[in-house]
Amino acid sequence: MTLDEARALDAADPLRSFRDRFALPEGVIYLDGNSLGPLPRATAPALGDMIERQWGERLIRSWNEGWIEAPRRIGGKIATLIGAGADEVIVADSTSANLFKLIVAALRLDPKRKTVVSELGNFPTDLHIAEGAVGCVPGAVLKAVPRAEIGAALGDDTALLLLTHVHYKTAERFDMAAWSEKAHVAGALVLWDLSHSAGAVPIDLNGSNADLAVGCGYKYLNGGPGAPAFLHVHTKWQDRLASPLSGWMGHAAPFAFEDGYRPATGMTRWLAGTPPMLGLAGLEASVDLSLEADLGQLWAKSVRLFDAFAAIGKAIGLDCVSPADPARRGSHISFRHPQAYALCQALISRGVIGDFRDPDILRFGLTPLYLGFEDVVRARAILRDVLATGAYLDPEFSKRNAVT
Numbered sequence: 568m569t570l571d572e573a574r575a576l577d578a579a580d581p582l583r584s585f586r587d588r589f590a591l592p593e594g595v596i597y598l599d600g601n602s603l604g605p606l607p608r609a610t611a612p613a614l615g616d617m618i619e620r621q622w623g624e625r626l627i628r629s630w631n632e633g634w635i636e637a638p639r640r641i642g643g644k645i646a647t648l649i650g651a652g653a654d655e656v657i658v659a660d661s662t663s664a665n666l667f668k669l670i671v672a673a674l675r676l677d678p679k680r681k682t683v684v685s686e687l688g689n690f691p692t693d694l695h696i697a698e699g700a701v702g703c704v705p706g707a708v709l710k711a712v713p714r715a716e717i718g719a720a721l722g723d724d725t726a727l728l729l730l731t732h733v734h735y736k737t738a739e740r741f742d743m744a745a746w747s748e749k750a751h752v753a754g755a756l757v758l759w760d761l762s763h764s765a766g767a768v769p770i771d772l773n774g775s776n777a778d779l780a781v782g783c784g785y786k787y788l789n790g791g792p793g794a795p796a797f798l799h800v801h802t803k804w805q806d807r808l809a810s811p812l813s814g815w816m817g818h819a820a821p822f823a824f825e826d827g828y829r830p831a832t833g834m835t836r837w838l839a840g841t842p843p844m845l846g847l848a849g850l851e852a853s854v855d856l857s858l859e860a861d862l863g864q865l866w867a868k869s870v871r872l873f874d875a876f877a878a879i880g881k882a883i884g885l886d887c888v889s890p891a892d893p894a895r896r897g898s899h900i901s902f903r904h905p906q907a908y909a910l911c912q913a914l915i916s917r918g919v920i921g922d923f924r925d926p927d928i929l930r931f932g933l934t935p936l937y938l939g940f941e942d943v944v945r946a947r948a949i950l951r952d953v954l955a956t957g958a959y960l961d962p963e964f965s966k967r968n969a970v971t
């Protein structure tokens with residue numbers, strides 16, 4: 568693809584106007600929106616209103632002027648992005664905390680089923696939290712196996728199949744309907760982590776018969792660093808599962824100030840403490856922006872950006888570990904390189920921001936909402952130059968930072 572061809576594609580892109588809705592810095596090609604989405608222009612005014620008017624002027628009255636509804640209201644908006652009903656999603660806590668709540672709840676559903684099955688190499692927090700959650704339920708165990716052995720690991724002791732829809736390293740995507748079906752045939756529930764797919768990849772939770780899901784607010788949803796996460800429970804389970812973090816905001820009547828815990832109906836029971844309104848204001852502004860985009864157009868563009876980037880990798884001899892088949896992948900592309908860390912740092916020093924995943928993965932998020940084909944072509948020139956000149960071999964680029 569030439570620069571002129573890229574510009575022609577960008578000019579014809581029906582999503583082009585979304586780029587100006589983000590405050591992307593000059594001189595940066597941002598290929599890490601799958602890890603921290605960039606700043607929407609609507610966010611600062613939304614936070615300004617939250618701080619100055621809603622908090623500063625309205626003070627505690629704001630709880631009855633929209634705040635107390637915010638976790639359900641924003642959950643309902645996210646629901647339309649992931650194929651769920653508006654009353655099946657709530658915004659609360661972090662993805663890690665939401666995983667804990669749902670795993671323990673699923674383990675308590677049927678005393679005969681005590682095993683959580685997951686994938687070795689799943690995102691670390693998913694396995695770490697599962698390890699902690701099984702420790703809280705007598706007799707429960709975590710069985711983490713390689714991808715090829717997941718089907719065989721399911722059995723009549725399985726309470727829950729815990730899978731991440733799109734793999735954070737390789738971008739491999741599970742067939743949600745097929746794997747939900749496998750879990751159900753074994754008599755288990757399925758919990759999908761949508762952190763690396765929500766906002767970029769087509770998701771149809773209800774069309775796939777999914778039971779439970781969680782996901783991040785700060786990746787493709789652009790909610791800001793550490794934005795609140797979301798949690799989904801299919802209607803059929805809402806009365807039968809309850810949160811082990813039985814806090815007062817999930818109580819049926821928090822302002823009755825009762826001593827005993829009675830879970831609220833619907834999704835409200837998955838709240839634990841007081842909703843973080845500053846974080847929720849940022850998330851709502853960015854989710855509103857995502858709702859303006861056509862999901863079909865988003866995915867079609869993601870596929871073309873990926874193909875353009877994959878062709879570049881091939882031309883310069885980089886080893887792509889992400890699936891070529893769009894139906895089997897997410898919206899990022901990963902390459903394996905023995906010097907992936909140094910390469911990543913050298914690219915960042917030239918304004919191409921991707922990231923590194925231990926031990927040898929160089930990862931680029933291809934977020935269709937604001938990236939253009941010109942970005943891809945410009946990134947190619949820099950990548951090619953950094954490789955050809957060996958610029959990445961400078962020892963400065965091998966110093967490890969705390970966050971990679």
Ligand SMILES: *Cc1c(COP(=O)(O)O)cnc(C)c1O
Pocket residue numbers: 661662663664690692693731735760762763783796
């Ligand atoms: C990013 C990510 C998380 C992050 O969880 P936090 O609690 O927000 O730190 C969890 N799971 C997956 C699959 C992720 O990609």
